[in-house]
Every structure is written in C-alpha cells, then in structure tokens.
Amino acid sequence: MKIMIVDDDKLVASSLKMIVEADEEIEVTGVCHSGREAVKAYDELSPDILLMDIRMEDMNGLEALEEIIKMHEDARVLFLTTFNDDEYIVKALSLGAKGYIIKQDYESIVPALKAVYEGQTVFGSDVIERLPDMLKEPAKKEFDYESFGLNAQEYEIIELVAMGLSNKECAAKLALSEGTVRNYISGILSKLELRDRTNLAIFYYTRC
C-alpha cells in the first residue's frame, strides 16, 4: 500500500512517516509540506492513500482534495486534524474524504489506513460523536405551544399567520370575525413577547 504524507509541520510529517512505515505493508512514496505541493506530487506518485493535514499555509487540505479529486476521481484522502472542527468534517465529507482522524492518536493511524485501503471510511470517535446531532435536525420536532401558555385555537392562528394570511383571511378560514382574530393575535403576541405578525411568522419558522 503506497501512501503519501502531507503536513506543513516537517517534524510531524517525518514522525508520521516513521510511525506508518513501521508496518511492513505500508510504503511511504512521498512527503509534501503544502496542499499545492500535494496536488502536483499526487499526479506523479499516484499513491493509494493520501494522509493529509487540514490546516496548512499554502493551500489547505480541503482545497487540495478538491483539486486532486477533479483529476483523480477515485483519490482516497485520510485527513488528520489537531482539533475537531465541525465545519471541516462536513466539508471534508462532501468532498469525498475517506476519513477524518485525530492526529495525536498515533496507534489508530495504521489501522485507519488499512480500513481505508479496504474501502472503508474512518472517523475518530470524538469526531463522529457530533455527527448524530448534525443529522438529527431533519427529524421535525412538534412545537409545544402549551409550554408558552397557548391553546389550540391560538396555535391554529399562528399557523395561518405563518402562512402569510391577513387578519381577514384568517377570520374567513376560522369562521370568526376579523376583530376576534385581531384580539387573538394581540394575545398571542403578548404571550410570546413579540411585536407584530411578521415577528410571529419569524418565530414560527425559527423556533417552532
């Protein structure tokens, strides 16, 4: 298995080389110190896996992957990171990275490389822990209007306002008079401590 190491900290890069070469299956065919170098070197060396830092001076790891993947669609990149940055995880994933692990965690680098070599995608546990929360949001939570002291009628009006209806239209839809709808809205606004229907709609779409 031929791998290439990319890290702008030369000490880290050579440490990684040593750690990784201790395994007889792994051969380090190249070491680079910037994303830009890596893009160039990848063409010549075409390694099986790229073991790359994310934060680097001259073109960071994500940009490098983006470039590389344009030329070599099947490129496999395992990212190393010192700290966990949610932004990066998502970006890395959508770019097609094969993994995202913590640099400090030496022992896990070789197994991770092997798993990637076998077609897996690997994440440090700390990294993955935050994923479920990021995924969770599509599960639409039901708005608990009662906890705001609102009743079903009031909530129904909120929904109509959030659909953009005027007082008159709400009244027609609910078979109430326009004045009554106004009164309801007045009450809703004060309970929710909002100023006007626009803020109510905003509340609906951001907090509900």
Added chain:
Amino acid sequence: MKIMIVDDDKLVASSLKMIVEADEEIEVTGVCHSGREAVKAYDELSPDILLMDIRMEDMNGLEALEEIIKMHEDARVLFLTTFNDDEYIVKALSLGAKGYIIKQDYESIVPALKAVYEGQTVFGSDVIERLPDMLKEPAKKEFDYESFGLNAQEYEIIELVAMGLSNKECAAKLALSEGTVRNYISGILSKLELRDRTNLAIFYYTRC
C-alpha cells in the same frame, strides 16, 4: 481482541466467525442469533466489539444496541448490513454505533474491526456517500437574489425585514429615510409578487 458475532442467519454467523478468526489477533468469544440473546450474552462475555446484523427477528440490532448501551456505556458495536438504509445509518449513529459496513464485503471486516478497536468509527464507502447530502442542509446556501432582479441594497433590506425590524428600524440601520425604505420594500414585494412584509419574511425563511 475479543469479539461477539450476532446474526440470525446461522450460516452467515459461522462464516463470519471463520473469516474473523483467520486473524490471530481476533478471538470470537460468542455467537448469538438474535438481539435478545446478544443483550444477555454481552453481560456475561463483555467482548471488546460486537459484530452485529441489523435486521433480525427477535429484537433487531438497533434495539439491542440501545439496551446494551444502557448497561455498558462504552460498548462498541459494528453493524453489518446487506443493503444500505439511510434510516438505519442515522439511527445507528445517534445510538453510538462504532461502524456500519456492508456484509458482503468480507475483506474489509477485519480491518474495520481493528480500526474500531483502536477507537475509530468505520463506514463502508457506499454507506458514507449518502451522508454528505444529509449533512449538507446546515450549509446555508447563498440566496441568488439577482435571479429575482433584486440588487444588493434590496437584499439587505430583505434580511432586515426577515429579522423582524420595522421600516423605521431598517431606515436607521441603513441610514436611509423611512419613506425610502418603504419604497424599497414596495419594489421588492412587487418583484417577488408578495403582499406584505410578513410574506416577505416567510419567503426568506422558506425559499431563501
């Protein structure tokens, strides 16, 4: 490394056992054929990793993990699956599964186990490919206001309206007169074919 295998197809279970035991580091301490069995057996055997099928008759893999993790918070479970089901991935992740790989992919099972043993989380590439899309939504896409014939100033006003500001407040924030802001909004509404600021805010939160 002690592992436990759980699969209701006995043939598959024993095949897995053979494959996995071919590696001298791995020792299979138990084989179960249902989630319920697994929960019980886990207590007695406390393996390092549980290699478990998801679809099973008597208590499925996810339910089993849920039970097990109640008792053993640090339990590590690597799921095996015949087909890719997005539902399961998300659920498995939020339950704290350490991996999710394709059963057919024999060669990758051992490396995956080792990576998990080292604290990583592992996904079959096919599995992970669908994650980026699921994650993408938090990545706020930039609204292309130009395609609606709006200029930057108008868009800025839209943002303020969508924050719930009144005309007067918008005016103050943009150093314009209130009347001008009104005129702008009037123009915005007609371009967007909306009726009032509330509908504009709704547009912002649902279409932008």
Added chain:
DNA sequence: TTTTATTTATGACAAATGTCATATAAACTT
C-alpha cells in the same frame, strides 16, 4: 339559580404599512 369563566364580537383609536406621484441631487453617458 346565581356566579364565574370562556368565547366571540364591536367600536374607537393610534401606529405602521404599502402605493404612488413627484422631486432632488449625484453619477453616468453622449
């Protein structure tokens, strides 16, 4: 039955909103 809440409704009012015609100055074209 009387009292009390609840729901719905009115009317009056001030403030905010949206539309429109028009105006002014600055920034460009030509």
Added chain:
DNA sequence: AAGTTTATATGACATTTGTCATAAATAAAA
C-alpha cells in the same frame, strides 16, 4: 454641456395592524 439614469426623499393617501375597553352569549362551577 445637455441629457439620462440612479439613489434617495417627500407627502398624501388608503389599508392593515395592534391595543384596549367593553359587551353579549354561552358554558361551567358554586
């Protein structure tokens, strides 16, 4: 320089909105 566009402003106006006091009808509680 003369003309045109652009950004900003004004005033007048009709509507809509939100608040409040109050009232009638009904339902629930005593």
